[in-house]
Amino acid sequence: MRENSSARLPAGSTARQQRAERILDVTAELLELHGYRRVTIDDVAGRAGVGKGTVYLHWKTREALFWAVLQREALRLFDQLLVELGKDDELALPHRLMYLIFLEVTRRPLVNALLLSDPVVLGNLAGDDSVRSAQQELAENTNYLQLVAEQGILRADRTVKQAGHILVNVTRGFLDDPRSSDEDALPVEERARLLSEVLRRSLEVDTVPAAALAPLNSKVVAMFTEMADAHREQLQRSY
Template structure:
């Protein structure tokens, strides 16, 4: 966690002097944010690659299933999803971290894309859809922290998340191939822009 890790710890584990760390990152916050960005970048790159292989991944039930599984496998991605202060410390309240969290779990641009292509349920507004998406995603990701171990395998939990989001957010009529292709292109471009932004910031740090 952020509170317990010092620059001395990082330098010692890396086998370098503390001054070398400070050549790149002037504060512990800057170093920790770079680590979070690296994890977010890896996720965004993976999503872009998978969207290129599978158009239906642009649908919320498919997309959030992948993000949920990545959150389990990548503790820092999970910490971003939950704004986990135990892991993130003061960064949990940072505007940059909040923006990254929104990118992952409740992106209003993404929800507008769903509405534009006729995929979002017509009775839902952007605000209500955003609330559903964020609440469901966090609830599934936070179940372990709440002691809700029901013995379900990880893949079964991911399938349940997909089921809930498909029934609550997506139109009953599946999108046609043209609408799905347009959504996929827009979602791919969105994640590519996110990846490029994080990559540029990380390159400047080095």
């Protein structure tokens, strides 16, 4: 049953938030199935059971809606990373963290598209500054690598800039492997393990100081929490 498009639920109300989440759920499904260019606001409204005007009550443009979907997916990834980081200090190490991120990204097609600037899924958003910023947060965060260096974990023959170049290009190569869909392709977990091994050998000192693990984890948690809170706050504005 189609909801009255003129229904203006109070900002911040549970009902309004639930409606926004339903619209985002539908948009995410359509983006995964058809990509940016083939999904319209009419498609979203029809599948969500709301009027077209209702969608625009939350997001003023089609691009704003699609970006909100990507932002929510990135937020969910950050939240999951924070849960895992709370279990084990060693997960803050580059090779352990990127192992975890690789597995999570392969389970989240829209985040994968975000990291790879997939033009089919992202369309015009592929070159947007917001998308570029999200990519930097997830796969080439120099602030993170600076924390790694400050704790004496980054190899002495690597600068933070060099480490960032290695991290983003190696990770992107593993994610964008055209053979990953072949029947004889390596299992996802094995690909993640190989990525982890490459990054450990390329970026980290041979013996990581045990005393550095807890401080690094604490700072990485604080960094991801700040990024997650920023995405959450922006999403809440549309609810």
